[in-house]
Amino acid sequence: MRIMSNLTNTPDAILACARNLIMNGGYNGFSYADIADVVGIRKASIHHHFPSKVDLGRVLVSRYIEDARAGLSQLEQSVEDPRAILEAYTNHWAQCIADSSRPFCVCAMLASELPILPPEVAAEVRAFFRLISRWLTSVMERGGKEGVLVLSSAPEVEAEAFMASVHGAMLSARAYGDGRTFATILAPTLRRLSPVAAH
Amino acid sequence: MRIMSNLTNTPDAILACARNLIMNGGYNGFSYADIADVVGIRKASIHHHFPSKVDLGRVLVSRYIEDARAGLSQLEQSVEDPRAILEAYTNHWAQCIADSSRPFCVCAMLASELPILPPEVAAEVRAFFRLISRWLTSVMERGGKEGVLVLSSAPEVEAEAFMASVHGAMLSARAYGDGRTFATILAPTLRRLSPVAAH
DNA sequence: GTCCACCTATCAACTAGTAGGAAGATTTGC
DNA sequence: GCAAATCTTCCTACTAGTTGATAGGTGGAC
Numbered sequence: 528m529r530i531m532s533n534l535t536n537t538p539d540a541i542l543a544c545a546r547n548l549i550m551n552g553g554y555n556g557f558s559y560a561d562i563a564d565v566v567g568i569r570k571a572s573i574h575h576h577f578p579s580k581v582d583l584g585r586v587l588v589s590r591y592i593e594d595a596r597a598g599l600s601q602l603e604q605s606v607e608d609p610r611a612i613l614e615a616y617t618n619h620w621a622q623c624i625a626d627s628s629r630p631f632c633v634c635a636m637l638a639s640e641l642p643i644l645p646p647e648v649a650a651e652v653r654a655f656f657r658l659i660s661r662w663l664t665s666v667m668e669r670g671g672k673e674g675v676l677v678l679s680s681a682p683e684v685e686a687e688a689f690m691a692s693v694h695g696a697m698l699s700a701r702a703y704g705d706g707r708t709f710a711t712i713l714a715p716t717l718r719r720l721s722p723v724a725a726h
Numbered sequence: 727m728r729i730m731s732n733l734t735n736t737p738d739a740i741l742a743c744a745r746n747l748i749m750n751g752g753y754n755g756f757s758y759a760d761i762a763d764v765v766g767i768r769k770a771s772i773h774h775h776f777p778s779k780v781d782l783g784r785v786l787v788s789r790y791i792e793d794a795r796a797g798l799s800q801l802e803q804s805v806e807d808p809r810a811i812l813e814a815y816t817n818h819w820a821q822c823i824a825d826s827s828r829p830f831c832v833c834a835m836l837a838s839e840l841p842i843l844p845p846e847v848a849a850e851v852r853a854f855f856r857l858i859s860r861w862l863t864s865v866m867e868r869g870g871k872e873g874v875l876v877l878s879s880a881p882e883v884e885a886e887a888f889m890a891s892v893h894g895a896m897l898s899a900r901a902y903g904d905g906r907t908f909a910t911i912l913a914p915t916l917r918r919l920s921p922v923a924a925h
Numbered sequence: 926g927t928c929c930a931c932c933t934a935t936c937a938a939c940t941a942g943t944a945g946g947a948a949g950a951t952t953t954g955c
Numbered sequence: 956g957c958a959a960a961t962c963t964t965c966c967t968a969c970t971a972g973t974t975g976a977t978a979g980g981t982g983g984a985c
Contacts, residue, residue, distance in 0.1 A: 537964080552842035555754035558940065572965050574942065631838070638901040639830070639838045643751035656901040680914040691894025691911045698893050699886055702837040702855040712890045715879040719918060736930080757974060770977085771931050779975065932981070940973065951962070 538576045540566050542587050550631045553640050554584060554648065581645045588651035591633050592658060599662050609670030610721060613689070617713045620693060625706040635694045656690075663689055676720050685720075692716045737775045739765050741786050749830045752839050753783060753847065780844045787850035790832050791857060798861050808869030809920060812888070816912045819892065824905040834893045855889075862888055875919050884919075891915045 544565045548557035559570045559580070566573075577583035602619075606612050623629040634655040641649050663686035670676025678685050696712035743764045747756035758769045758779070765772075776782035801818075805811050822828040833854040840848050862885035869875025877884050895911035 552754065552839050553752055555751065556839060556842050559942085560939075569966060570941085571943080571967080575964065578942085580941065630841075635897060636838055638897050639835055640751050640755055641900050642829075643755050653901055653903075656898065679918060684910060684914060687898060687907065688891065688895075688911045688914050691898050692887065692891055693894065694897050695890025695892065695894030696887075698834060698837050699855065699890050701840050702852055704852075708886065711883060712887045715883060715887050719878060758976085759973075767930095768932060769975085770933080773976065774930065777976085927985090929984080930982095932979100934978085934980100936975100936977070938974075938976105941971100943970075944968085945966100946968105947964105947966070949962105949964085951960100953958100953960070955957090955959100 537566070537568065537572075541568075541573055541576060541583070542590060545583060545587055546591070546633055549587070549633050549636060550629065553636050554644055555640070581647055584645065584648040585651055588634065588637065588648060588655065592651065592655050595655065595658060608675055609666050609673065610675045610717075612666055613670075613676075613720065614717060617693065617710070617717065620697070621706070621710045621713070624697065624700055624709050627706075630706075631697055631701060632694065635697060659690055660686055663687075670720075675722065677722050678720075689716065689720075736765070736767065736771075740767075740772055740775060740782070741789060744782060744786055745790070745832055748786070748832055748835055749828060752835050753843055754839070780846055783844065783847040784850055787833065787836065787847060787854065791850065791854050794854065795857060807874055808865045808872065809874045809916075811865055812869075812875075812919065813916060816892065816909070816916065819896070820905070820909045820912070823896065823899055823908050826905075829905075830896055830900060831893065834896060858889055859885055862886075869919075874921065876921050877919075888915065888919075 541562055544562050545557060548561055559573050562568075562573055563570045573583075577586065598619075602612060602615055606615050620632075624631075634652050637644060637648065637652045638656065641652060644652065660683070664683045667676060667678060667682035667685045667689070671678045671682060680688070692713060696709045699712060700706050700709040740761055743761050744756060747760055758772050761767075761772055762769045772782075776785065797818075801811060801814055805814050819831075823830075833851050836843060836847065836851045837855065840851060843851065859882070863882045866875060866877060866881035866884045866888070870877045870881060879887070891912060895908045898911060899905050899908040
């Protein structure tokens with residue numbers, strides 16, 4: 528191998544590239560040839576690191592889950608107030624969408640085509656939904672107890688509804704081609720959960 | 727052609743089949759071969775009715791919009807109360823998802839892969855979002871004026887948030903493999919819009 | 926006679942995936 | 956310490972199957 532081995536790890540570059548491609552077109556929306564072009568490697572070399580597309584997909588999503596887990600725990604360490612946590616969470620996505628760095632959640636994308644996903648990949652995608660759901664439930668629960676979030680339903684229902692709003696808002700932002708749509712949609716959702724809401 | 731021409735129209739059969747396939751796997755998740763197998767026709771015969779896949783996609787989505795427009799106007803004729811209209815709208819989708827007849831909105835599916843969609847198809851998908859958005863805005867507006875809907879934001883914002891909830895709930899229902907998730911998520915959304923909500 | 930719906934046969938491009946080799950890096954045996 | 960063996964990473968070249976799409980023909984209907 529040449530000189531870049533320290534700076535950039537090839538498997539990681541492949542995964543990053545595949546992630547970007549999936550964000551735009553889903554599981555059937557990218558090919559090994561696409562990745563090869565971007566990474567500057569041959570198709571066969573991708574197979575060396577990820578023998579099959581299913582392997583690549585499975586590793587990609589499980590890494591995505593790890594990253595999400597790390598991000599969420601870091602978020603909870605830097606922000607205490609549950610309402611502020613939800614705000615920071617949506618702000619994070621609003622920024623990712625606005626600067627087009629991550630215009631869509633990889634797992635939301637893959638969930639939409641779940642019926643035609645290889646079972647191994649589908650299982651990972653479901654695991655992601657359970658992770659976010661559990662995390663949001665715990666945030667809602669704590670916020671309710673501390674009185675900083677107004678829950679009009681059970682915490683787990685509130686969590687699912689919140690997650691659905693986030694994913695739906697991503698979709699609308701994409702459909703309208705305007706990242707600001709995301710923040711616009713999430714604003715009332717956050718306001719309703721806030722006890723200082725002016726009714 | 728044989729005997730079935732009166733009972734079933736081939737182009738319609740092709741469109742219906744493609745619609746089902748798109749609902750499960752999106753634009754790249756189906757091929758002319760798939761349709762040929764289901765409809766019982768040869769690939770080349772599909773090209774006779776729809777010269778290119780873009781033609782098929784464009785016609786399919788524009789028909790979908792027509793159907794939606796008709797369905798919405800019929801809904802507004804049979805139900806008067808704006809709040810009841812929103813309920814009927816979500817109930818309709820809840821039923822479609824529960825009996826697996828239409829487990830996902832074709833245009834929500836296609837919107838997720840908008841960046842890799844042929845421009846002609848993408849334009850139609852955007853038109854669908856505008857249609858639903860405008861319709862929901864008018865329902866919200868009227869409901870607010872009549873006092874049967876509690877709007878905590880501008881009608882158009884409320885409309886976008888509602889649409890996002892519906893699409894996000896579809897996604898979650900698919901991810902969890904449980905149609906009841908859809909109704910569970912939409913329930914609090916509808917309750918919040920209702921003036922009889924117990925706070 | 927012309928049109929329509931469908932057919933067979935074929936196409937080039939692309940799909941994921943394999944075989945086997947070259948070359949540098951690493952480990953091992955002495 | 957050094958050479959032999961092995962491992963790692965990437966390569967060229969290839970496969971079988973699928974993709975959307977075309978050319979041209981058949982046979983029945985108006």
